[in-house]
Amino acid sequence: MIRIAVIGVGYWGPNFVRIMDELPQVQLVYVCDKEAKRFERLSVLYPHLTFTTDVKGVIEDANVDAVVVATGSDSHYEVGLSCLEHGKHVLIEKPLALNSADAARLVEEAQRRKRVLLVGHLLRYHRGIERLKAYIDEGYLGKILYIYTTRVNLGRIRKEESALWSFATHDVSVVNFLVGMQPELVTATGQSYLRKGVHDVVFVTLYYQGDVMAHLHVSWLDPHKIRKITIVGDKRMAVLDDMETTEKLRIYDKGVDFTPSYGDYAESLSVRIGDIYIPKIDMVEPLKVECQHFLDCIEKGAKPLTDGQHGLQVLRVLEAAEKSLNENGQAVRVEV
Ligand SMILES: NC(=O)c1ccc[n+]([C@@H]2O[C@H](COP(=O)([O-])OP(=O)(O)OC[C@H]3O[C@@H](n4cnc5c(N)ncnc54)[C@H](O)[C@@H]3O)[C@@H](O)[C@H]2O)c1
Known part of the structure:
Protein backbone atom coordinates (compact mmCIF):
# COMPACT_ATOMS: atom_id res chain seq x y z
CA MET A 1 0.00 0.00 0.00
CA ILE A 2 1.26 3.49 -0.82
CA ARG A 3 0.12 5.99 1.80
CA ILE A 4 -0.91 9.21 0.11
CA ALA A 5 -1.92 12.69 1.26
CA VAL A 6 -3.58 15.23 -1.02
CA ILE A 7 -2.79 18.85 -0.13
CA GLY A 8 -4.98 21.53 -1.72
CA VAL A 9 -8.60 20.66 -2.45
CA GLY A 10 -9.99 23.76 -4.12
CA TYR A 11 -11.30 23.35 -7.67
CA TRP A 12 -8.88 20.71 -9.00
CA GLY A 13 -7.63 18.81 -5.93
CA PRO A 14 -10.93 16.91 -5.35
CA ASN A 15 -10.25 15.02 -8.60
CA PHE A 16 -7.14 13.55 -7.00
CA VAL A 17 -9.15 12.61 -3.91
CA ARG A 18 -11.72 10.78 -6.07
CA ILE A 19 -9.09 8.90 -8.09
CA MET A 20 -6.67 8.08 -5.26
CA ASP A 21 -9.55 6.87 -3.12
CA GLU A 22 -10.49 4.38 -5.89
CA LEU A 23 -7.00 3.02 -6.66
CA PRO A 24 -6.47 -0.34 -4.96
CA GLN A 25 -2.80 0.13 -4.03
CA VAL A 26 -3.45 3.48 -2.32
CA GLN A 27 -4.29 4.25 1.26
CA LEU A 28 -5.46 7.86 1.23
CA VAL A 29 -4.39 8.94 4.70
CA TYR A 30 -5.09 12.68 4.61
CA VAL A 31 -7.06 15.23 2.67
CA CYS A 32 -5.53 18.56 3.60
CA ASP A 33 -6.18 22.21 2.87
CA LYS A 34 -5.33 25.35 4.79
CA GLU A 35 -9.01 26.34 4.57
CA ALA A 36 -11.44 24.08 6.47
CA LYS A 37 -14.41 25.25 4.38
CA ARG A 38 -13.01 23.18 1.49
CA PHE A 39 -13.97 20.03 3.41
CA GLU A 40 -17.70 20.78 3.67
CA ARG A 41 -18.71 18.94 0.50
CA LEU A 42 -15.84 16.48 0.41
CA SER A 43 -16.42 15.16 3.93
CA VAL A 44 -19.99 14.28 2.94
CA LEU A 45 -18.81 12.47 -0.20
CA TYR A 46 -15.93 10.71 1.60
CA PRO A 47 -16.94 10.23 5.25
CA HIS A 48 -14.27 7.52 5.72
CA LEU A 49 -11.35 9.92 4.99
CA THR A 50 -9.39 12.12 7.42
CA PHE A 51 -9.56 15.86 6.73
CA THR A 52 -7.09 18.32 8.25
CA THR A 53 -5.86 21.90 7.99
CA ASP A 54 -2.54 20.95 9.64
CA VAL A 55 -0.30 21.09 6.56
CA LYS A 56 2.92 20.85 8.58
CA GLY A 57 1.60 17.83 10.52
CA VAL A 58 0.79 16.01 7.26
CA ILE A 59 4.19 16.70 5.74
CA GLU A 60 6.01 15.63 8.90
CA ASP A 61 3.96 12.44 9.38
CA ALA A 62 6.20 9.42 8.82
CA ASN A 63 3.11 7.41 7.83
CA VAL A 64 2.79 9.41 4.61
CA ASP A 65 4.83 8.02 1.68
CA ALA A 66 3.76 10.43 -1.02
CA VAL A 67 1.97 13.76 -1.39
CA VAL A 68 -0.12 15.23 -4.18
CA VAL A 69 0.33 19.01 -4.17
CA ALA A 70 -2.71 20.64 -5.78
CA THR A 71 -2.45 24.00 -4.06
CA GLY A 72 -2.32 27.23 -6.08
CA SER A 73 0.84 27.56 -8.14
CA ASP A 74 2.26 30.29 -5.86
CA SER A 75 2.73 27.68 -3.11
CA HIS A 76 3.96 24.74 -5.21
CA TYR A 77 7.59 25.52 -4.44
CA GLU A 78 7.22 25.97 -0.70
CA VAL A 79 4.90 22.98 -0.14
CA GLY A 80 6.67 20.75 -2.67
CA LEU A 81 10.12 21.45 -1.25
CA SER A 82 9.00 20.79 2.30
CA CYS A 83 7.49 17.44 1.21
CA LEU A 84 10.70 16.41 -0.55
CA GLU A 85 12.81 17.48 2.43
CA HIS A 86 10.70 15.17 4.58
CA GLY A 87 11.42 12.29 2.19
CA LYS A 88 8.03 12.16 0.44
CA HIS A 89 7.48 11.31 -3.21
CA VAL A 90 5.67 14.26 -4.77
CA LEU A 91 3.13 14.70 -7.54
CA ILE A 92 2.92 18.44 -8.02
CA GLU A 93 0.40 20.20 -10.21
CA LYS A 94 1.57 22.28 -13.14
CA PRO A 95 3.29 24.70 -13.32
CA LEU A 96 6.04 23.13 -11.22
CA ALA A 97 6.90 26.55 -9.76
CA LEU A 98 6.61 30.20 -10.74
CA ASN A 99 10.23 30.50 -11.89
CA SER A 100 12.89 28.15 -13.20
CA ALA A 101 15.28 28.75 -10.25
CA ASP A 102 12.69 27.37 -7.81
CA ALA A 103 11.86 24.55 -10.20
CA ALA A 104 15.55 23.63 -10.51
CA ARG A 105 15.79 23.53 -6.71
CA LEU A 106 12.85 21.09 -6.56
CA VAL A 107 14.45 18.90 -9.24
CA GLU A 108 17.74 18.89 -7.35
CA GLU A 109 16.08 18.03 -4.02
CA ALA A 110 14.16 15.13 -5.60
CA GLN A 111 17.38 13.78 -7.12
CA ARG A 112 19.33 14.18 -3.89
CA ARG A 113 16.68 12.38 -1.87
CA LYS A 114 16.00 9.80 -4.62
CA ARG A 115 12.30 10.61 -4.54
CA VAL A 116 9.84 10.59 -7.42
CA LEU A 117 8.86 14.08 -8.58
CA LEU A 118 6.04 14.04 -11.14
CA VAL A 119 4.66 17.28 -12.58
CA GLY A 120 0.98 17.24 -13.53
CA HIS A 121 1.38 17.86 -17.25
CA LEU A 122 -1.85 16.04 -17.79
CA LEU A 123 -1.96 15.85 -21.57
CA GLU A 285 -9.35 9.59 -17.85
CA PRO A 286 -5.87 11.17 -18.25
CA LEU A 287 -5.69 12.10 -14.55
CA LYS A 288 -6.25 8.46 -13.63
CA VAL A 289 -3.44 7.39 -15.98
CA GLU A 290 -1.22 10.09 -14.44
CA CYS A 291 -1.96 8.95 -10.85
CA GLN A 292 -1.37 5.30 -11.77
CA HIS A 293 1.93 6.25 -13.41
CA PHE A 294 2.97 8.11 -10.24
CA LEU A 295 2.33 4.98 -8.16
CA ASP A 296 4.15 2.74 -10.67
CA CYS A 297 7.18 5.06 -10.58
CA ILE A 298 7.22 4.93 -6.76
CA GLU A 299 6.96 1.13 -6.75
CA LYS A 300 9.59 0.58 -9.46
CA GLY A 301 11.85 3.55 -8.67
CA ALA A 302 11.27 4.71 -12.26
CA LYS A 303 11.50 8.17 -13.81
CA PRO A 304 8.11 9.74 -14.57
CA LEU A 305 7.24 10.74 -18.15
CA THR A 306 6.66 14.25 -16.83
CA ASP A 307 9.44 14.42 -14.28
CA GLY A 308 10.82 17.56 -12.66
CA GLN A 309 13.22 18.10 -15.57
CA HIS A 310 10.29 18.13 -18.02
CA GLY A 311 8.48 20.64 -15.77
CA LEU A 312 11.62 22.78 -15.65
CA GLN A 313 12.01 22.76 -19.47
CA VAL A 314 8.40 23.95 -19.80
CA LEU A 315 9.06 26.79 -17.34
CA ARG A 316 12.12 27.90 -19.33
N1 LIG B 1 -3.91 19.68 -14.83
C1 LIG B 1 -5.00 20.41 -15.04
O1 LIG B 1 -5.69 20.26 -16.04
C2 LIG B 1 -5.37 21.45 -14.03
C3 LIG B 1 -6.65 21.98 -14.01
C4 LIG B 1 -6.97 22.93 -13.04
C5 LIG B 1 -5.99 23.35 -12.14
N2 LIG B 1 -4.76 22.80 -12.20
C6 LIG B 1 -3.70 23.23 -11.27
O2 LIG B 1 -4.05 22.78 -9.97
C7 LIG B 1 -3.60 23.73 -9.01
C8 LIG B 1 -4.76 24.14 -8.15
O3 LIG B 1 -5.69 24.82 -8.95
P1 LIG B 1 -7.18 25.10 -8.43
O4 LIG B 1 -7.90 25.63 -9.59
O5 LIG B 1 -7.70 23.93 -7.72
O6 LIG B 1 -6.90 26.28 -7.39
P2 LIG B 1 -7.84 26.69 -6.16
O7 LIG B 1 -7.39 28.05 -5.76
O8 LIG B 1 -9.27 26.44 -6.48
O9 LIG B 1 -7.44 25.65 -5.02
C9 LIG B 1 -6.21 25.67 -4.36
C10 LIG B 1 -6.44 25.17 -2.93
O10 LIG B 1 -5.18 25.09 -2.30
C11 LIG B 1 -5.31 25.59 -0.96
N3 LIG B 1 -3.97 26.06 -0.56
C12 LIG B 1 -3.27 27.09 -1.07
N4 LIG B 1 -2.07 27.18 -0.48
C13 LIG B 1 -2.02 26.16 0.43
C14 LIG B 1 -1.04 25.72 1.34
N5 LIG B 1 0.14 26.35 1.43
N6 LIG B 1 -1.32 24.66 2.08
C15 LIG B 1 -2.52 24.02 2.00
N7 LIG B 1 -3.49 24.39 1.17
C16 LIG B 1 -3.24 25.45 0.38
C17 LIG B 1 -6.33 26.71 -1.06
O11 LIG B 1 -6.94 26.94 0.20
C18 LIG B 1 -7.30 26.12 -2.09
O12 LIG B 1 -8.33 25.39 -1.47
C19 LIG B 1 -2.97 24.88 -9.79
O13 LIG B 1 -1.60 24.68 -9.86
C20 LIG B 1 -3.55 24.74 -11.17
O14 LIG B 1 -2.71 25.24 -12.20
C21 LIG B 1 -4.44 21.86 -13.11
Missing part, protein backbone atom coordinates in the same frame (compact mmCIF):
# COMPACT_ATOMS: atom_id res chain seq x y z
CA ARG A 124 1.12 13.64 -21.65
CA TYR A 125 -1.23 10.99 -20.19
CA HIS A 126 -3.96 11.55 -22.80
CA ARG A 127 -4.51 8.53 -25.09
CA GLY A 128 -5.22 10.81 -28.09
CA ILE A 129 -1.88 12.59 -27.65
CA GLU A 130 -0.13 9.24 -27.28
CA ARG A 131 -1.69 8.04 -30.56
CA LEU A 132 -0.75 11.28 -32.31
CA LYS A 133 2.84 10.89 -31.16
CA ALA A 134 2.89 7.31 -32.46
CA TYR A 135 1.68 8.53 -35.89
CA ILE A 136 4.38 11.21 -35.92
CA ASP A 137 7.13 8.80 -34.90
CA GLU A 138 6.20 6.23 -37.54
CA GLY A 139 6.25 8.97 -40.21
CA TYR A 140 2.52 8.73 -41.00
CA LEU A 141 2.16 12.53 -41.09
CA GLY A 142 5.53 13.01 -42.82
CA LYS A 143 7.82 15.79 -41.66
CA ILE A 144 6.07 18.04 -39.17
CA LEU A 145 5.91 21.52 -40.66
CA TYR A 146 3.91 23.42 -38.09
CA ILE A 147 1.48 23.02 -35.20
CA TYR A 148 -1.09 25.34 -33.70
CA THR A 149 -3.08 24.95 -30.52
CA THR A 150 -6.13 26.74 -29.16
CA ARG A 151 -6.93 26.61 -25.46
CA VAL A 152 -9.57 29.23 -24.75
CA ASN A 153 -12.71 29.61 -22.63
CA LEU A 154 -14.43 32.06 -20.30
CA GLY A 155 -12.90 31.91 -16.75
CA ARG A 156 -11.48 30.80 -14.29
CA ILE A 157 -9.71 34.11 -13.92
CA ARG A 158 -6.65 33.59 -11.73
CA LYS A 159 -4.52 36.15 -9.92
CA GLU A 160 -1.45 34.13 -8.95
CA GLU A 161 -0.69 33.20 -12.58
CA SER A 162 -1.61 34.49 -16.05
CA ALA A 163 -3.33 32.59 -18.86
CA LEU A 164 0.18 31.98 -20.19
CA TRP A 165 1.30 30.16 -17.04
CA SER A 166 -2.05 28.51 -16.39
CA PHE A 167 -2.93 27.31 -19.92
CA ALA A 168 0.15 27.42 -22.15
CA THR A 169 1.94 25.12 -19.68
CA HIS A 170 -0.17 22.31 -21.17
CA ASP A 171 0.54 23.27 -24.77
CA VAL A 172 4.29 23.77 -24.38
CA SER A 173 4.51 20.37 -22.70
CA VAL A 174 2.50 18.69 -25.46
CA VAL A 175 4.12 20.40 -28.44
CA ASN A 176 7.61 19.70 -27.04
CA PHE A 177 6.61 16.06 -26.65
CA LEU A 178 5.16 15.83 -30.17
CA VAL A 179 8.13 17.44 -31.93
CA GLY A 180 10.60 15.80 -29.54
CA MET A 181 12.62 18.89 -28.64
CA GLN A 182 12.71 22.21 -26.85
CA PRO A 183 12.14 25.38 -28.94
CA GLU A 184 15.06 27.69 -29.55
CA LEU A 185 13.22 31.00 -29.85
CA VAL A 186 9.92 32.34 -28.52
CA THR A 187 7.80 35.37 -29.31
CA ALA A 188 4.66 36.32 -27.40
CA THR A 189 2.11 39.10 -27.42
CA GLY A 190 -0.90 39.49 -25.17
CA GLN A 191 -3.02 41.77 -23.04
CA SER A 192 -4.14 42.08 -19.41
CA TYR A 193 -7.70 43.38 -19.64
CA LEU A 194 -9.15 42.24 -16.32
CA ARG A 195 -6.30 42.63 -13.84
CA LYS A 196 -3.23 44.77 -14.43
CA GLY A 197 -0.12 42.69 -15.06
CA VAL A 198 -1.95 39.33 -15.37
CA HIS A 199 -2.35 38.45 -19.04
CA ASP A 200 -5.82 37.17 -19.98
CA VAL A 201 -5.03 36.44 -23.63
CA VAL A 202 -1.66 35.45 -25.07
CA PHE A 203 -0.45 34.45 -28.53
CA VAL A 204 2.84 32.57 -28.39
CA THR A 205 5.01 31.40 -31.27
CA LEU A 206 7.66 28.76 -30.71
CA TYR A 207 10.49 28.25 -33.19
CA TYR A 208 12.12 24.83 -33.24
CA GLN A 209 15.09 23.44 -35.13
CA GLY A 210 14.41 22.37 -38.71
CA ASP A 211 11.94 25.24 -39.39
CA VAL A 212 9.25 23.62 -37.24
CA MET A 213 6.95 26.29 -35.84
CA ALA A 214 4.16 26.18 -33.26
CA HIS A 215 1.59 28.80 -32.40
CA LEU A 216 -0.33 28.73 -29.11
CA HIS A 217 -3.46 30.78 -28.46
CA VAL A 218 -4.50 30.82 -24.81
CA SER A 219 -7.22 32.89 -23.14
CA TRP A 220 -9.72 32.83 -20.29
CA LEU A 221 -11.61 35.73 -21.87
CA ASP A 222 -13.25 34.08 -24.85
CA PRO A 223 -16.81 33.14 -25.85
CA HIS A 224 -15.82 29.62 -26.95
CA LYS A 225 -14.47 26.64 -25.09
CA ILE A 226 -11.88 25.20 -27.46
CA ARG A 227 -9.19 22.58 -26.81
CA LYS A 228 -7.71 21.87 -30.21
CA ILE A 229 -4.35 20.91 -31.68
CA THR A 230 -3.74 21.01 -35.43
CA ILE A 231 -0.64 19.43 -36.91
CA VAL A 232 0.40 20.01 -40.48
CA GLY A 233 2.82 17.44 -41.82
CA ASP A 234 4.12 17.24 -45.37
CA LYS A 235 2.27 13.93 -45.96
CA ARG A 236 -0.87 14.24 -43.83
CA MET A 237 -2.51 16.59 -41.36
CA ALA A 238 -4.09 15.83 -37.99
CA VAL A 239 -6.53 17.53 -35.65
CA LEU A 240 -7.10 16.54 -32.04
CA ASP A 241 -10.28 18.12 -30.70
CA ASP A 242 -10.53 17.37 -27.00
CA MET A 243 -14.05 18.82 -26.77
CA GLU A 244 -15.31 15.92 -28.91
CA THR A 245 -16.53 13.09 -26.72
CA THR A 246 -15.75 10.20 -29.04
CA GLU A 247 -14.08 11.15 -32.34
CA LYS A 248 -11.28 13.19 -30.83
CA LEU A 249 -8.60 12.57 -33.45
CA ARG A 250 -8.89 12.99 -37.23
CA ILE A 251 -6.15 12.36 -39.74
CA TYR A 252 -6.61 14.21 -43.02
CA ASP A 253 -4.99 12.76 -46.11
CA LYS A 254 -4.49 16.26 -47.44
CA GLY A 255 -1.44 18.00 -48.72
CA VAL A 256 0.34 19.58 -51.62
CA ASP A 257 2.22 17.28 -53.99
CA PHE A 258 5.12 18.28 -56.15
CA THR A 259 5.29 16.80 -59.65
CA PRO A 260 8.35 18.01 -61.59
CA SER A 261 7.37 19.63 -64.85
CA TYR A 262 8.84 21.99 -67.40
CA GLY A 263 6.50 24.76 -66.26
CA ASP A 264 7.23 27.08 -63.39
CA TYR A 265 7.38 25.87 -59.76
CA ALA A 266 3.79 26.86 -58.91
CA GLU A 267 2.45 24.79 -61.79
CA SER A 268 4.26 21.74 -60.41
CA LEU A 269 2.29 21.90 -57.17
CA SER A 270 -1.04 20.12 -56.93
CA VAL A 271 -3.40 20.07 -53.99
CA ARG A 272 -4.35 16.58 -52.74
CA ILE A 273 -7.63 16.11 -50.89
CA GLY A 274 -8.04 12.51 -49.78
CA ASP A 275 -9.82 10.56 -47.07
CA ILE A 276 -10.33 11.50 -43.46
CA TYR A 277 -9.44 8.76 -41.00
CA ILE A 278 -10.85 8.66 -37.46
CA PRO A 279 -8.94 6.13 -35.34
CA LYS A 280 -10.75 4.42 -32.48
CA ILE A 281 -9.15 5.48 -29.22
CA ASP A 282 -10.06 3.78 -25.97
CA MET A 283 -10.06 6.77 -23.68
CA VAL A 284 -9.12 6.47 -20.02
CA VAL A 317 9.87 28.31 -22.38
CA LEU A 318 7.24 30.18 -20.33
CA GLU A 319 9.90 32.49 -18.92
CA ALA A 320 11.13 33.28 -22.44
CA ALA A 321 7.51 33.93 -23.49
CA GLU A 322 6.98 36.19 -20.46
CA LYS A 323 10.12 38.15 -21.37
CA SER A 324 8.90 38.51 -24.94
CA LEU A 325 5.49 39.70 -23.67
CA ASN A 326 7.25 42.41 -21.67
CA GLU A 327 9.39 43.39 -24.66
CA ASN A 328 6.50 43.92 -27.10
CA GLY A 329 6.89 40.56 -28.81
CA GLN A 330 10.66 40.60 -29.37
CA ALA A 331 12.12 37.16 -30.06
CA VAL A 332 13.69 35.66 -26.92
CA ARG A 333 16.10 32.73 -26.87
CA VAL A 334 15.06 29.85 -24.57
CA GLU A 335 17.60 29.23 -21.84
CA VAL A 336 19.18 25.80 -22.15
